[in-house]
Amino acid sequence: MNEAVVLTPERILEATEDVLRRYGLTKATVVDVARALDVSHGSVYRHFPSKASLRDAVAKRWLDRANEPLCKLAAGDGPAPERLEQWLRTAFTIKQKKVCDDPEMFATYLALAQGAREVVEAYKDKQVDLIAKILSDGVAQGEFEIDNVKATARAVFDATVRYHHPAHAEEWAKPECPSRIDALLALLLRGVRVCKH
Amino acid sequence: MNEAVVLTPERILEATEDVLRRYGLTKATVVDVARALDVSHGSVYRHFPSKASLRDAVAKRWLDRANEPLCKLAAGDGPAPERLEQWLRTAFTIKQKKVCDDPEMFATYLALAQGAREVVEAYKDKQVDLIAKILSDGVAQGEFEIDNVKATARAVFDATVRYHHPAHAEEWAKPECPSRIDALLALLLRGVRVCKH
DNA sequence: TCGCTGACAGATTTCAATATCTGTCAGACA
């Protein structure tokens, strides 16, 4: 046991994730989190004003972690068409992996996200920005022909909702899924590419 | 009171819709339906083997009714690009209208559909067929250039999921929605059109 | 004969009493 370990928001978040993993979202209480940290539950409220804010913070951490590889991909500098396809496929894979690996925990985080609308909105906006980055790279490279990059990035995000929005998660395991993704990506790429005759 | 009115599946469905409208999905019971028809609940089971099958039948009726205008649009013979756009916009409008007009009843039907997976699958397949019809018309007209019509129709359906799948219904009322739809449709149309230089 | 009834068993839902949790705060402790 470490002596004089200060109670930080970071440690609380860590403990909260543990508790969520162990008890699930509906059973996990602030008292459980406090117990895991060996403090009174009043102390937790010193760092987070409410249980809801604690949950929001956990959701944010989770989303930020999931987003990391996508940020790197968007920041890359290869040919934009390949990079766009790669980015979208990676986005799908990250989500699908989470569902397959630990469906229970995915359900927990999904429910968590339901209550953290603002956090989720910010996350989505960031995703759209990443797509926009790749699209504008593509325009600069002469590969893409796009009127309004921002709006088109949003459209690409919307068009792929079925494969990254958790509401559709149960469809992701179906056998026809990969070929449907292929068809969708082909359609979208054709929609942004310059015409080559 | 009509004398000698026979108890038909049709009359039972009618009464069931009434009861659902009045009590909501969770409260509506087979006994309520029977009471509305002034028969014993045993009689209802003479026409529908279970409550689930009764609900499925109601869901099917509802979906079929909602689909009617779309069938007509797909069967039309104008220029395919306009028809495709019109078809998709109509699909969105039908759904959006239902939510706005009677959110409670929409929620009821949504929950109903959750339990009627087969019925919903058939309905979706029909939608895809209608899109495919328009796409192949477009190819015949020399307006569209499409490798695999069936797969592309599926892709168009998937790409517009955000605006016809009820899981996203709460986003439909947002003010930025129309312009996002415009951007999405423009992207998709560019994805199927022949290149015009 | 054929469709309907109404009583029944087992499954499900309701409801109210009880237990637990959230969020606050006065005071302990360092």
Next chain:
DNA sequence: TGTCTGACAGATATTGAAATCTGTCAGCGA
């Protein structure tokens, strides 16, 4: 002085007994 505790009030969740519902079927009446 600043952090933590632990008791508390009101809100929320759990539980189990009672009520209701689903699905069946023997028998009634047309």
